[in-house]
Amino acid sequence: MATHHDHDYNTTGEIPKPQTKAIWRTFIILVGLTAVEFLFAFTMDAGTLRNAIFIILTIFKAFYIVGEFMHLKHETKALIWSVLIPMALVAWLMVALIAEGSYYFESVTNYFK
Amino acid sequence: MSTSTTLEAPNTGTWDGGNEPMKASYGKLMMWFFLLSDAFTFGAFLIVYGLSRHKHLPYTGEPEAFTFSTEWWPIPEKVFNAFPGLHGVDLPLAFVALMTMILILSSVTMVLAVEAGHRMDKNDVQKWLLWTILFGATFLGCQAWEWTHFITGDDTGMLLADGTRVFGANLTLNQYGPPLFADLFFFITGFHGTHVLSGVVLLIMIFINTVNGVYHKRGHYEMVEKVGLYWHFVDLVWVFVFTFFYLI
Numbered sequence: 001m002a003t004h005h006d007h008d009y010n011t012t013g014e015i016p017k018p019q020t021k022a023i024w025r026t027f028i029i030l031v032g033l034t035a036v037e038f039l040f041a042f043t044m045d046a047g048t049l050r051n052a053i054f055i056i057l058t059i060f061k062a063f064y065i066v067g068e069f070m071h072l073k074h075e076t077k078a079l080i081w082s083v084l085i086p087m088a089l090v091a092w093l094m095v096a097l098i099a100e101g102s103y104y105f106e107s108v109t110n111y112f113k
Numbered sequence: 114m115s116t117s118t119t120l121e122a123p124n125t126g127t128w129d130g131g132n133e134p135m136k137a138s139y140g141k142l143m144m145w146f147f148l149l150s151d152a153f154t155f156g157a158f159l160i161v162y163g164l165s166r167h168k169h170l171p172y173t174g175e176p177e178a179f180t181f182s183t184e185w186w187p188i189p190e191k192v193f194n195a196f197p198g199l200h201g202v203d204l205p206l207a208f209v210a211l212m213t214m215i216l217i218l219s220s221v222t223m224v225l226a227v228e229a230g231h232r233m234d235k236n237d238v239q240k241w242l243l244w245t246i247l248f249g250a251t252f253l254g255c256q257a258w259e260w261t262h263f264i265t266g267d268d269t270g271m272l273l274a275d276g277t278r279v280f281g282a283n284l285t286l287n288q289y290g291p292p293l294f295a296d297l298f299f300f301i302t303g304f305h306g307t308h309v310l311s312g313v314v315l316l317i318m319i320f321i322n323t324v325n326g327v328y329h330k331r332g333h334y335e336m337v338e339k340v341g342l343y344w345h346f347v348d349l350v351w352v353f354v355f356t357f358f359y360l361i
Contacts, residue, residue: 015234020225027221034213041190041206041360046176051361058356062349069224069345079135079142083149090156097160101167108168 026068033061144339148346151308155350158301159357165293181271187290189359195262209359212255213351219248220348227341230334235323238334242320245344249313256306263298298358305354308347315340 037057044050067073072080125131135142170185179191190205197208222244229237266281271288273279279288287295319328319340328334 016232018225018228018232018234018237020228023221023224023228027217030217031214034210034217037356037360038206038210046188054356054360058352061352065220065345065349065352069220069348070342075137076135079137079145082135083145086149087152087156090153094156094160094163098163098167101164104164105168105170 022068026064029064030061033057138335140335140339141342144342148342151346152350155301155304155353158297158304159353162297162301162357165297169291169293181269181289183271183291185290187294189361192263192289193259193359195267197258201268206359208255208259209355212252212259213355215248215252215255216348216351219245219252220345222248223341223344227334227338230328230337233329233334235326235329238323238328238337239320242316242323242337246313246316246320249309249316249344253306253309253313256302256309260299260302263295301354301358305347305350308350312340312344312347315343 037054040050040053044053066083072083133139137145166186172179172185172188176188176190179188181187181191193209194203194205195208196202196204222241226238226241226245229241264281264283266279266288270278270280279286281288282295282298284296284299285292289295319336322328322336323334328336
């Protein structure tokens with residue numbers, strides 16, 4: 001019986017060779033982008049410009065993870081958009097509320113002195 | 114005694130699951146939309162973090178002269194600068210960098226398992242799933258250490274106005290700055306850690322199924338792909354947590 005099982009697994013024919021070039025390329029890109037982030041974290045003074053660089057690099061990393069690892073780049077256009085449009089709205093909400101946070105801080109510190 | 118596997122005839126009718134909207138199977142679509150809803154939750158956490166941070170005073174002086182105070186939001190380099198086994202050494206963000214690397218590596222081994230599944234290569238699927246489980250568990254261990262350090266605090270602590278010193282952080286008092294900073298640290302990294310934990314549990318389940326040949330008999334390794342989507346999402350969330358919590 002046990003041999004029968006082993007036989008089952010081996011009757012699938014030739015197993016094709018792995019196609020992992022794109023995977024390792026994506027890995028190298030992700031590690032590289034993280035290294036660049038650290039370079040900026042230690043060589044550049046904190047400020048809006050540095051934060052903008054961090055956010056742009058993060059978006060690049062997200063693109064490679066979602067596009068290559070999660071395979072979204074190769075799905076149909078309808079699926080791509082039905083994931084991306086809600087996420088774009090969340091990103092907008094984030095920008096809007098952070099702006100509100102600054103405003104809220106201003107009001108609390110300046111108007112109620 | 115012979116073991117026979119009976120495969121059910123595939124459902125091909127339009128209302129029987131034979132119709133695949135957007136050319137993705139039911140299971141994969143549901144995983145995508147679950148992840149989308151999960152992204153909203155994490156988005157909400159990060160939005161609250163941004164809002165809270167912007168209603169606190171940022172530290173504008175020289176980074177070298179920085180001391181922990183409830184007056185301003187802490188600089189992450191000064192909070193996360195410890196490394197296991199290297200007590201008292203100032204290594205800003207080094208441990209977090211290591212954790213990020215471990216998670217990216219686990220994502221790579223996961224996608225390699227999915228790729229092996231496409232080729233019906235049972236041994237390769239097993240091998241890469243095992244690596245992914247290992248990296249996932251290592252990440253959880255790292256996070257446990259980081260939390261312990263965050264809760265117990267460093268040697269200096271923070272000097273309060275009444276002359277006492279506080280060490281470490283809990284939900285109401287924290288040596289690194291405003292209590293909200295610690296609260297958000299616990300919520301955001303904790304919620305991410307919960308996802309990693311459930312991801313590891315799912316990985317162990319599909320690893321056992323792979324070893325037992327469940328997917329091989331089924332004729333496809335799509336379950337590995339679905340759990341893979343979940344696992345990559347955990348990595349994706351970490352990329353954002355890393356940027357917004359540790360870098361900015």
